[in-house]
Amino acid sequence: MNESVIDVRGVRKRYGEVLAVDDVSFGVSAGRLYGLIGHNGAGKSTLIKLMLGLLAPDAGSITILGEPVLGPRFREVRRRIGYLPENVSLYDNLSGAETLRFYADMKAVDPRGCAALLERLELSHAAYRPVRTYSKGMRQRLGFAQALLGDPRVLFLDEPTSGLDPEGIREFYRLLQSLKQDGVTVLLSSHNLAQLQDRVDGLALIRGGRLQAAGTVQQLREALDLPVRIHAAWHPHLNGSPQDLLSGFGGCTIDTREDGECTITCSQRDKVGVLSALLAAEHAPRDLRVQEPSLEDVFLGYCTVPEQVDNAQV
Amino acid sequence: MRRFDPRVVLVLARKEFWDRLRNKWIVAVAGIFTAFALVIAYFGTAQGGAVGFHGMDVTITSLVSLVIYLVPLIALMLGYDAVVGERERGSLDLLLSQPISRLELLLGKYLGLAAALAISTVAGFGLVGVVLSYGVGLPALARYGGFVLSTLALGCAFLSLAVLLSVKAANRVTASGMAIASWFLLVLVYDLVLLGLMVATSGQRYADVFPALLLLNPADVFRILNVYAMEEMRALYGLATAMPDALANPWLLGAVMLAWIVVPLALAYRSFRTP
Numbered sequence: 397m398n399e400s401v402i403d404v405r406g407v408r409k410r411y412g413e414v415l416a417v418d419d420v421s422f423g424v425s426a427g428r429l430y431g432l433i434g435h436n437g438a439g440k441s442t443l444i445k446l447m448l449g450l451l452a453p454d455a456g457s458i459t460i461l462g463e464p465v466l467g468p469r470f471r472e473v474r475r476r477i478g479y480l481p482e483n484v485s486l487y488d489n490l491s492g493a494e495t496l497r498f499y500a501d502m503k504a505v506d507p508r509g510c511a512a513l514l515e516r517l518e519l520s521h522a523a524y525r526p527v528r529t530y531s532k533g534m535r536q537r538l539g540f541a542q543a544l545l546g547d548p549r550v551l552f553l554d555e556p557t558s559g560l561d562p563e564g565i566r567e568f569y570r571l572l573q574s575l576k577q578d579g580v581t582v583l584l585s586s587h588n589l590a591q592l593q594d595r596v597d598g599l600a601l602i603r604g605g606r607l608q609a610a611g612t613v614q615q616l617r618e619a620l621d622l623p624v625r626i627h628a629a630w631h632p633h634l635n636g637s638p639q640d641l642l643s644g645f646g647g648c649t650i651d652t653r654e655d656g657e658c659t660i661t662c663s664q665r666d667k668v669g670v671l672s673a674l675l676a677a678e679h680a681p682r683d684l685r686v687q688e689p690s691l692e693d694v695f696l697g698y699c700t701v702p703e704q705v706d707n708a709q710v
Numbered sequence: 711m712r713r714f715d716p717r718v719v720l721v722l723a724r725k726e727f728w729d730r731l732r733n734k735w736i737v738a739v740a741g742i743f744t745a746f747a748l749v750i751a752y753f754g755t756a757q758g759g760a761v762g763f764h765g766m767d768v769t770i771t772s773l774v775s776l777v778i779y780l781v782p783l784i785a786l787m788l789g790y791d792a793v794v795g796e797r798e799r800g801s802l803d804l805l806l807s808q809p810i811s812r813l814e815l816l817l818g819k820y821l822g823l824a825a826a827l828a829i830s831t832v833a834g835f836g837l838v839g840v841v842l843s844y845g846v847g848l849p850a851l852a853r854y855g856g857f858v859l860s861t862l863a864l865g866c867a868f869l870s871l872a873v874l875l876s877v878k879a880a881n882r883v884t885a886s887g888m889a890i891a892s893w894f895l896l897v898l899v900y901d902l903v904l905l906g907l908m909v910a911t912s913g914q915r916y917a918d919v920f921p922a923l924l925l926l927n928p929a930d931v932f933r934i935l936n937v938y939a940m941e942e943m944r945a946l947y948g949l950a951t952a953m954p955d956a957l958a959n960p961w962l963l964g965a966v967m968l969a970w971i972v973v974p975l976a977l978a979y980r981s982f983r984t985p
Contacts, residue, residue, distance in 0.1 A: 448807050452985040466985065471715065471809040479807040485800035489729060501721040502808040542804075 399462070401426045401550055401581040402447060407456035409442055409605075416442045418605040419456070424583060424598070426549075429576055431592045432585040433695060434602035440585040441482055443602065444552050447583070448479055460550055475503055478548035482555045482585075484539030488528035492519050492538050495527060496545065505546035513541040516571070532559035540568070544575075551575070553584040557591060569595055593691035601698050609698050613691055617664070620697045622689035623647075624667045628674060628681040629657040641673050718810045719818040726822025730788075736830050739784055743834025746776055751842060766850035769842060770857045773835075774936045777861050778929050782868040782897050785827060786889040789872025792819045793982065794885045812983050820873055820975060827865045832858065860935045860967070867928040867970035868893075874974040877982045900927050925963075928970040935963045 400423030409417040417439045424430045432440045445451045447458055449465040458465050463473045486495050496510040514520050517537040522530065530538065536559045543551055557565045569591070572582055586592055592599070593613050601609040601616070609616055628638065638658065642648050645666045652658040662670050667686070674681055689697070730736050750772045752762060793816070796802040805815065835858045843851055872889055879885035904923060924930040938958045 445803065448803075450803050450806050450985060470811075474807065474809040477807070479804065481800065481803050481807075483800060484804065486804075487729075487801065489732065498721070498725055499808065502718060502805075502810060504717065504809070539804075 400424060400459075401428075401461055402430075402583060403457075403459045404443075404447065405457050407443070407446055407453045407458060409446055409451060409453050416605050417446065417453075420602070420605075420607045421456075422600050422607060422610050424581055426581050427576055427579045428597040429572060429582045429584070429595060431596040431599045432583060432602060433587075433589060433592065433599060433691075434585075434608075435699075436587075438602045439605040440602055441554055442605075444479075444554050444583070444585060448477065448552060449474075475505075475546060476549045478543030478545070478551045480536075480539045480543040480551075480553045480556050483558070484535060484542075486527050486535060486538060486542075489526060491524045491526055492530070492534075492541075493523040495538060496541060499542045500545050503546045509545070510541075513544055516544075517541045518567075533561060533564055536560055537564070549580060551580060551582045551584075553582065555586060556584055557586065557588060565591060589691040589695055599691075601695065603699060613694070616694045616698070617689055620689075620694060621664055622693055622697055623661045623663055624689070625687040626660040626662065626667075626670060626674075627657065627683075627685040627687065628660060629655075629683040630679060630681050638674060638677070641677050642670060644673075645670055715809075715811075715814060718808070719814045719821065722805075722810070722815065722818025723822035723825065726792075726819055727825045730823070730826035735788075736826050736833075739827075739830035740833040740837075742780070743830060744837050746780070747773055747835055747838035748841070750776055751838060766842065766846050766854055770853060770936060773857065774933060777864065778933060779897060781831070781861055781865045782929060783893050785865040785868035786872045786875075786893055787886075788823055788827060789820075789869045790876050790879075790885045790889040791882060792823060792873050793876040793978075794879045794882050795876070798882050806985075812985075813979055816873065816877075816975070816979055816982060820869065823873075824866050824869055827869060828862055831862050831865060835861065857936055860932055863964075863967045863971070864928060864932040867967060867974075870971045870974040870978075874978040874981075877978040896927050897929050901930065925966050928967060931963050931966050931970070934958055935960060935967070 402422075402424040404423070405421050407417055407420050408415070420439075420443060432443065434440050442451065446453050447460065447465065449458075449470060452466060460473050461476055463469050465473060467473075487498075490498065492514060493510060496513060497507050500507045500510055511520070511523070514523050517540060519534060519537055519541065522534060527535065527538065536556070540553075540556065543553065557568055560568060572584075572595075576582065584596075596613065598612055599610065599616065600607055609619065611619070638650060638660065642650065642660065645662060648660055648662045648666065648670065650658055650660050660670060671684065671686070674684065751769045793802070796805060806812070810818075839851070839854050839858065842854065871892060875888045875892065876885050879888055904920060908920060924934065
């Protein structure tokens, strides 16, 4: 297993009476796209701030690229980190170009790269307009450009797609994919589970400040054993009821519609068997669709489960 | 060791300064200083039945009365927003995620704002100084230079206080309230209370303590610095005449002023240093 680029161990953070983050441990390897999901107030943003060293943990340790984030080499670590805060707030009086220039100077990055970043995020046309005239999506893109200054090795993105239109969201994930191919490690938090489910390499589900579950989307699905839905349709002249075919599978339920299409609900374990039985039948269905439980189903499933995991590595 | 990086301090200070230059703050304040100083230099003695320039000492004394109200207020208004404003707008986290330590952040903010205040002060009063320099000797000009310098120190002391309030306050409204309250207390109420106590006790009881108490207020230190040196002006200021010579030593007063700049900043850092 690769050494973790982001390594969070036993981290705890308390705000007065509230335990915002409670004994969270996980690791993310280089070049992975890792998602942080959870309800509002679950502790995602606090966790990101802890990982950036904006907050100091009450217990536990955090290392980024092998260095303690609040250690003596914090400057070197931060030069290699990009951060896009939730609802990014930039300086309204500066133009887009000046904003990037300011953060480039902060990071001691060659300012000649700013124009290329503005181009990459499709902001060149507004480079010299004050940020106060920017739309929410443009601000978000400028914030993202800021995070990409100095070719960071690790990106922390807190709700990065809020304010982006569908095209912008697709473009954003395309950009993330190319960064990933360059070995950049990305940790992002999001409410939009549908966006994440086919894109992330791993996930941590935070609930009430604790790590409720962690792993790949498929691992989380399997661990919960959420049922799979199989939609099958037969030619109308065939009598396509699969009742007899599936009698061997105990937990299956079959819901037949008037037009002959039926929805079979079975466990993950029986999925392949059910599909084989359907295809091997004398009157095989003319169409089959397998509907895996969505990340949303997984998320809601975990929100009713009391357990938590202690350590996770992706 | 976390070595100190003056480069990031400069980057942040430059931004703060340019913000004030761009939003015309510097020009506006310099203009206010110039206008008031000219009016006071020319009409300051109108109560005596004459207008016109009546010598450097009279002018400085009149300007001191203006500066002592105006500069602390301007400095407090300039600085109260420095940290709490960034926090409230949500830009502080992004700033703190940069390769900058919290000390560097505070210093960068402070130095940028202090530079803006300094340029306004020097430009505003300097212009008047050029006008007044016509026909006065070098010693008088040196005294005027000292006045401008002490004005700058007064501004920096209240700016330092403002940054402390900005770190401590939970939001901008609280910070501005605290800034106005500080101005009210230090500039308006403090002397009145001291004077009241002095009169009530017939000047007997706390005679030794009063001068020391005056040193606890940067506005009073500023007044003493400028007025005590001038023989004929002491009579105009009841409180300043209460100063024993030892406490009116300009070096001591300068050191106290420096402490008023450094101590609030150090307290601000102490409060801001822990993530």
